[in-house]
Amino acid sequence: xxxxxxxxxxxxxxxxxxxxxxxxxxxxxxxxxxxxxxxxxxxxxxxxxxxxxxxxxxxxxxxxxxxxxxxxxxxxxxxxxxxxxxxxxxxxxxxxxxxxxxxxxxxxxxxxxxxxxxxxxxxxxxxxxxxxxxxxxxxxxxxxxxxxxxxxxxxxxxxxxxxxxxxxxxxxxxxxxxxxxxxxxxxxxxxxxxxxxxxxxxxxxxxxxxxxxxxxxxxxxxxxxxxxx
Amino acid sequence: xxxxxxxxxxxxxxxxxxxxxxxxxxxxxxxxxxxxxxxxxxxxxxxxxxxxxxxxxxxxxxxxxxxxxxxxxxxxxxxxxxxxxxxxxxxxxxxxxxxxxxxxxxxxxxxxxxxxxxxxxxxxxxxxxxxxxxxxxxxxxxxxxxxxxxxxxxxxxxxxxxxxxxxxxxxxxxxxxxxxxxxxxxxxxxxxxxxxxxxxxxxxxxxxxxxxxxxxxxxxxxxxxxxxxxxxxxxxxxxxxxxxxxxxxxxxxxxxxxxxxxxxxxxxxxxxxxxxxxxxxxxx
Amino acid sequence: xxxxxxxxxxxxxxxxxxxxxxxxxxxxxxxxxxxxxxxxxxxxxxxxxxxxxxxxxxxxxxxxxxxxxxxxxxxxxxxxxxxxxxxxxxxxxxxxxxxxxxxxxxxxxxxxxxxxxxxxxxxxxxxxxxxxxxxxxxxxxxxxxxxxxxxxxxxxxxxxxxxxxxxxxxxxxxxxxxxxxxxxxxxxxxxxxxxxxxxxxxxxxxxxxxxxxxxxxxxxxxxxxxxxxxxxxxxxxxxxxxxxxxxxxxxxxxxxxxxxxxxxxxxxxxxxxxxxxxxxxxxxxxxxxxxxxxxxxxxxxxxxxxxxxxxxxxxxxx
Numbered sequence: 001x002x003x004x005x006x007x008x009x010x011x012x013x014x015x016x017x018x019x020x021x022x023x024x025x026x027x028x029x030x031x032x033x034x035x036x037x038x039x040x041x042x043x044x045x046x047x048x049x050x051x052x053x054x055x056x057x058x059x060x061x062x063x064x065x066x067x068x069x070x071x072x073x074x075x076x077x078x079x080x081x082x083x084x085x086x087x088x089x090x091x092x093x094x095x096x097x098x099x100x101x102x103x104x105x106x107x108x109x110x111x112x113x114x115x116x117x118x119x120x121x122x123x124x125x126x127x128x129x130x131x132x133x134x135x136x137x138x139x140x141x142x143x144x145x146x147x148x149x150x151x152x153x154x155x156x157x158x159x160x161x162x163x164x165x166x167x168x169x170x171x172x173x174x175x176x177x178x179x180x181x182x183x184x185x186x187x188x189x190x191x192x193x194x195x196x197x198x199x200x201x202x203x204x205x206x207x208x209x210x211x212x213x214x215x216x217x218x219x220x221x222x223x224x225x226x227x228x229x
Numbered sequence: 230x231x232x233x234x235x236x237x238x239x240x241x242x243x244x245x246x247x248x249x250x251x252x253x254x255x256x257x258x259x260x261x262x263x264x265x266x267x268x269x270x271x272x273x274x275x276x277x278x279x280x281x282x283x284x285x286x287x288x289x290x291x292x293x294x295x296x297x298x299x300x301x302x303x304x305x306x307x308x309x310x311x312x313x314x315x316x317x318x319x320x321x322x323x324x325x326x327x328x329x330x331x332x333x334x335x336x337x338x339x340x341x342x343x344x345x346x347x348x349x350x351x352x353x354x355x356x357x358x359x360x361x362x363x364x365x366x367x368x369x370x371x372x373x374x375x376x377x378x379x380x381x382x383x384x385x386x387x388x389x390x391x392x393x394x395x396x397x398x399x400x401x402x403x404x405x406x407x408x409x410x411x412x413x414x415x416x417x418x419x420x421x422x423x424x425x426x427x428x429x430x431x432x433x434x435x436x437x438x439x440x441x442x443x444x445x446x447x448x449x450x451x452x453x454x455x456x457x458x459x460x461x462x463x464x465x466x467x468x469x470x471x472x473x474x475x476x477x478x479x480x481x482x483x484x485x486x487x488x489x490x491x492x493x494x495x496x497x498x499x500x501x502x503x504x505x506x507x508x509x510x511x512x513x
Numbered sequence: 514x515x516x517x518x519x520x521x522x523x524x525x526x527x528x529x530x531x532x533x534x535x536x537x538x539x540x541x542x543x544x545x546x547x548x549x550x551x552x553x554x555x556x557x558x559x560x561x562x563x564x565x566x567x568x569x570x571x572x573x574x575x576x577x578x579x580x581x582x583x584x585x586x587x588x589x590x591x592x593x594x595x596x597x598x599x600x601x602x603x604x605x606x607x608x609x610x611x612x613x614x615x616x617x618x619x620x621x622x623x624x625x626x627x628x629x630x631x632x633x634x635x636x637x638x639x640x641x642x643x644x645x646x647x648x649x650x651x652x653x654x655x656x657x658x659x660x661x662x663x664x665x666x667x668x669x670x671x672x673x674x675x676x677x678x679x680x681x682x683x684x685x686x687x688x689x690x691x692x693x694x695x696x697x698x699x700x701x702x703x704x705x706x707x708x709x710x711x712x713x714x715x716x717x718x719x720x721x722x723x724x725x726x727x728x729x730x731x732x733x734x735x736x737x738x739x740x741x742x743x744x745x746x747x748x749x750x751x752x753x754x755x756x757x758x759x760x761x762x763x764x765x766x767x768x769x770x771x772x773x774x775x776x777x778x779x780x781x782x783x784x785x786x787x788x789x790x791x792x793x794x795x796x797x798x799x800x801x802x803x804x805x806x807x808x809x810x811x812x813x814x815x816x817x818x819x820x821x822x823x824x825x826x827x828x829x830x831x
Binding site: 276277284287317327328330412413419 | 658670671752
């Protein structure tokens with residue numbers, strides 16, 4: 001009987017430097033994608049709620065396409081398709097190139113979900129609020145800035161939190177886009193030491209350290225900012 | 230869902246859902262027995278390597294496949310319908326053998342000291358050499374050393390790129406190439422043509438297969454720097470099958486089948502054939 | 514979170530269609546402005562499409578020979594259909610098991626007994642917090658390694674088994690939270706009234722809470738099932754033969770048509786997911802007609818840590 005497969009955490013300790021740099025890759029991707037997907041998602045939402053029909057259709061098309069395509073396919077398309085076949089390259093250094101391609105793929109994917117959450121948020125604002133704002137003579141930008149957006153933004157915090165947590169977990173999928181991060185490292189360690197429980201627990205805890213605080217933060221923010229109706 | 234206690238709380242937690250059923254004491258049926266009993270045997274092969282193991286419309290074809298069929302026949306498998314081919318990638322060949330997904334791996338599987346503790350190897354059935362493939366118009370890479378600072382495709386679970394970056398080659402040269410992770414050699418070839426990597430390095434047989442298929446955009450440098458002994462991977466400890474496999478390989482060389490198969494698949498790539506049967510590594 | 518339909522009024526109200534939370538019905542000047550904007554945005558969108566197509570053309574991706582395999586019967590019968598079969602098989606098995614897992618652990622978390630409630634909660638929270646991919650890797654190679662080291666026989670873990678078990682654990686945990694939220698969404702008066710007329714706990718659950726919660730949970734469950742279907746595409750990494758594997762690896766290996774393959778495969782995935790969404794909406798409408806629920810539809814995205822889901826996905830509702 002060899003209990004090492006259940007109890008031996010030393011592979012993790014031996015590779016702590018690799019572990020840190022691998023998780024740092026996930027954090028870097030998460031933060032960059034978080035920012036870019038919020039920007040892009042807001043843009044798409046603006047298109048989807050705009051009074052211009054062409055933009056609404058284009059926005060809906062974007063969301064429905066990306067939301068129903070597996071992330072794996074999106075990322076494979078970015079690395080093998082965009083970079084290697086269409087020769088669309090961001091940098092000549094592979095690690096930088098594939099970082100940005102992974103970020104690009106994850107951002108366009110996540111933006112579709114951000115856009116859905118934001119639109120749902122705008123829809124939670126009752127029509128009466130807008131009508132009242134117009135009735136007291138607020139202009140379009142004023143009503144948007146002072147009445148609608150503050151309410152919509154608050155309603156959207158919790159769903160956005162879920163999107164961001166899922167995004168953090170999804171950063172593991174960039175292993176298919178030629179970028180090295182924690183999931184790739186775990187796979188390599190499984191190769192080297194065998195697929196032991198401690199290695200898995202170590203990586204699971206690593207990801208929990210990223211996802212759980214994010215969840216708590218968004219929940220706290222959502223509760224704090226909740227609109228009581 | 231039955232939960233089996235492993236004594237460790239964390240263990241129980243993670244394994245809880247896995248439904249570990251039938252934790253009976255280990256019983257050993259060897260692949261050789263299985264073949265003789267007329268049971269189906271499952272052989273892990275590559276699906277994405279032209280001329281070695283390549284998935285086509287209705288089946289798989291290539292040198293490894295033909296060798297697998299020959300060995301299976303010698304083990305006592307009556308006809309090809311009793312052989313099932315499954316895709317085994319570089320990254321999961323060991324796992325497949327360990328968890329019994331496949332009975333045997335014949336998938337460009339090099340016999341190495343690092344793998345020996347985990348896998349019992351029959352063979353080698355052929356010896357090839359690691360070589361380099363570059364874009365046809367790239368004259369800057371001519372040897373192992375000239376890879377320094379170049380972008381090298383690093384396939385997950387494969388040793389080929391480690392032989393270069395970690396110096397485990399005949400020249401004992403540690404070359405600081407920039408590695409680009411990939412999931413398979415097919416992906417590497419796409420990246421090579423697209424310019425995301427400058428060189429793909431692996432066994433000459435594999436590169437030869439790709440070179441024949443791709444034609445003019447790529448070329449093989451022809452600067453061999455390792456000996457790769459392709460073995461037949463078996464579950465650790467299955468020496469009975471291992472010995473039977475070694476006998477099969479011996480007869481494959483003595484009856485001329487080896488030469489015939491080699492020419493069938495590699496004549497176009499101009500790979501030279503070594504007519505003497507490689508010495509078996511011994512079963513352990 | 515429920516006034517979703519406001520921007521898309523029912524047909525009889527079509528006259529009022531122009532007004533929304535954000536914009537009032539446009540007057541003549543605004544209409545003029547909108548027309549100009551329409552023109553400009555149409556030009557911009559066409560320009561983007563043109564740039565993309567031109568790029569494809571430049572790299573020779575529009576050549577007929579790259580697309581031709583997709584109009585041949587053998588491509589479909591040898592690669593794409595078996596791939597779709599593989600994906601559906603994994604997704605279906607995963608969905609059934611995940612629903613069972615979800616019900617079991619969702620109810621477990623609401624148990625009155627602490628020794629059930631706490632472990633159930635821990636399991637659900639653990640599997641929701643970790644990425645599916647590392648779970649797949651471990652389920653695939655962990656048990657055999659562990660069993661080997663402990664010198665036990667272990668039944669083989671195929672790529673299919675590993676994928677389905679991982680999908681069950683991960684999505685099942687999310688579904689468990691949805692079930693819990695669904696039961697909690699039924700107003701308390703309902704269960705109080707049920708207890709008052711003498712029903713026991715199991716009766717309250719079975720006759721009062723679950724039927725009403727089911728209606729409320731449907732959209733969220735379906736979103737999660739779409740997520741599950743998409744997640745099944747991760748199976749190709751452990752060489753499970755699904756649509757992504759046959760369509761995006763095997764076909765391009767044969768024909769060197771990576772970009773066309775990606776587009777065709779994406780379209781098939783989108784069609785499958787849209788079909789699933791429509792099926793669900795239809796089911797939901799049918800069940801809503803026959804059954805009334807006091808519970809408001811729950812929004813899965815408010816369940817912290819849940820998958821990337823909003824309302825029923827894939828519905829063209831703009």
